Amino acid sequence: MCRNIKTLFNFDPPATDEEIRASALQFVRKLTGFNNPSKTNQATFDLAVEQVAEAARTLLCSLTTSAPPRDRESERAKAMAAARKRFGRT
Helix, strand or coil, X not given: CCCCCCCCCCEECCCCHHXXXXXXXXXXXXXXXXXXXXXXXXXXXXXXXXXXXHHHHHHHHHCCCCCCCEEXXXXXHHHHHHHHHHHCCC
């Protein structure tokens, strides 16, 4: 599981292109095992990131839900509280 990939669906305001691309980058890094690909693989790696980002964008725009949109600040506060509980105060 890619732990750094965050849920992007059903937020107000919607996910930005930067957030979608960051998730795509994490996904491709996980699949390939490359954090920074070699110069030989860079173009292929970048193409994969763009293709995954486009697929994610299409998916997010196509999904529907009857649930109210989530608030980014309350989700962030929940995540921080969970991290404090799990790891203690730092």
